[in-house]
Amino acid sequence: MRTFPRIDRLPPYVFATVDELKTEARRKSEDIIDLGMGNPDLPTPKHIVDKMIEAVQKSKNHRYSASRGITRLRYAISDWYRVRFGVEIDPEEEAIVTIGAKEGISHLVLATICPGDVVFAPDPTYPIHPYSVVIAGGDLRGIPIGPDRDFFEDLLTATKQTWPRPKMLIISYPHNPTTGVVDIGFFKKIVEFCKDHEMMVIHDSAYADLTFDGYKPPSFLQVPGAKEIGVEFYSLTKSFSMPGWRVGFCVGNREIVAALRRIKSYLDYGIFQPIQIAAIIALTGSYDCVSEIVEVYQQRRDTLISGLERIGWNIEKPKGTMFVWAKIPEGFSKMGSVEFSKLLVKEGRVAVSPGIGFGQYGEGYVRFALVENNHRINQAVRGIKKVL
Numbered sequence: 001m002r003t004f005p006r007i008d009r010l011p012p013y014v015f016a017t018v019d020e021l022k023t024e025a026r027r028k029s030e031d032i033i034d035l036g037m038g039n040p041d042l043p044t045p046k047h048i049v050d051k052m053i054e055a056v057q058k059s060k061n062h063r064y065s066a067s068r069g070i071t072r073l074r075y076a077i078s079d080w081y082r083v084r085f086g087v088e089i090d091p092e093e094e095a096i097v098t099i100g101a102k103e104g105i106s107h108l109v110l111a112t113i114c115p116g117d118v119v120f121a122p123d124p125t126y127p128i129h130p131y132s133v134v135i136a137g138g139d140l141r142g143i144p145i146g147p148d149r150d151f152f153e154d155l156l157t158a159t160k161q162t163w164p165r166p167k168m169l170i171i172s173y174p175h176n177p178t179t180g181v182v183d184i185g186f187f188k189k190i191v192e193f194c195k196d197h198e199m200m201v202i203h204d205s206a207y208a209d210l211t212f213d214g215y216k217p218p219s220f221l222q223v224p225g226a227k228e229i230g231v232e233f234y235s236l237t238k239s240f241s242m243p244g245w246r247v248g249f250c251v252g253n254r255e256i257v258a259a260l261r262r263i264k265s266y267l268d269y270g271i272f273q274p275i276q277i278a279a280i281i282a283l284t285g286s287y288d289c290v291s292e293i294v295e296v297y298q299q300r301r302d303t304l305i306s307g308l309e310r311i312g313w314n315i316e317k318p319k320g321t322m323f324v325w326a327k328i329p330e331g332f333s334k335m336g337s338v339e340f341s342k343l344l345v346k347e348g349r350v351a352v353s354p355g356i357g358f359g360q361y362g363e364g365y366v367r368f369a370l371v372e373n374n375h376r377i378n379q380a381v382r383g384i385k386k387v388l
Contacts, residue, residue, distance in 0.1 A: 069097025174320025
């Protein structure tokens with residue numbers, strides 16, 4: 001029996017049991033409302049699709065592209081950062097296009113982390129953040145986050161207790177799955193701390209546009225000195241509802257960007273060029289379409305939160321992301337997040353993500369993805385009411 005040590009280090013896929021139940025129920029023609037995977041259901045704005053169609057009809061765009069991204073897209077990225085955050089980005093040395101944020105982060109970690117290098121990541125967090133470290137052979141250390149935790153106190157404790165010294169910190173705000181948000185003061189403390197301890201920083205800013213109630217998230221790179229130690233990832237997946245297009249980018253420290261550029265030059269030929277051309281239109285065109293997408297998610301958030309409140313499940317409204325992070329109701333907390341999620345599928349016909357799938361400190365919670373319309377969300381609430 002062959003073994004593959006790198007793959008064997010990856011833990012079992014926690015979401016699989018819930019997915020199996022969902023699939024089995026659908027085979028029986030049962031209507032399962034899937035609020036599990038964060039797979040945007042809204043269509044990509046028409047002007048972006050139209051540009052893609054126009055570009056794909058030109059045969060010159062059918063050839064290999066550039067793994068670092070075409071020049072015009074990198075310049076559009078730089079312009080976008082300057083207008084949006086007041087941050088100057090060199091399009092030649094400080095920007096690179098990625099096949100979505102997930103590919104970029106995983107390959108950057110692979111390029112910069114050696115076996116035994118210590119990397120810090122929040123717990124709970126989006127799975128690719130810790131598992132990219134595991135795949136690269138690094139030594140992952142989880143930093144607990146939550147309403148009763150002081151992140152910087154836990155970060156300092158972990159740093160003091162770690163040898164060899166940690167090499168990298170991976171963070172993401174607005175945060176998936178907890179929906180936590182931060183201000184510029186948080187990033188200032190991150191930069192100061194990581195400079196003092198000679199740590200690289202990866203900030204995943206995939207939900208920079210999906211914010212509500214007047215909250216405007218800062219960029220990590222707005223902090224003076226941030227580019228000396230780190231990079232920031234952005235994805236068009238959520239903001240422009242382009243999940244299947246797989247396009248994002250990384251900006252910041254030129255040495256770190258160069259490492260990602262070099263490994264990508266061995267691994268891929270870049271994104272299909274018509275997609276990159278359409279991405280230019282997204283970044284340089286009107287932002288009205290993004291505002292409309294955000295408004296839909298806010299309405300869905302309000303529908304779900306108010307519906308759950310009516311049936312006795314009170315949850316604080318998130319200010320960001322396309323998720324709702326919910327503490328399991330007291331009467332069901334001893335079940336654990338996996339069993340409670342299975343119960344919601346079996347008895348309520350609603351699929352959610354168990355919190356343990358995002359790390360050990362995610363236990364006791366479930367995550368709702370706002371990927372169904374208001375009518376279906378109200379239907380999900382009625383199903384959950386039967387369970388509660």
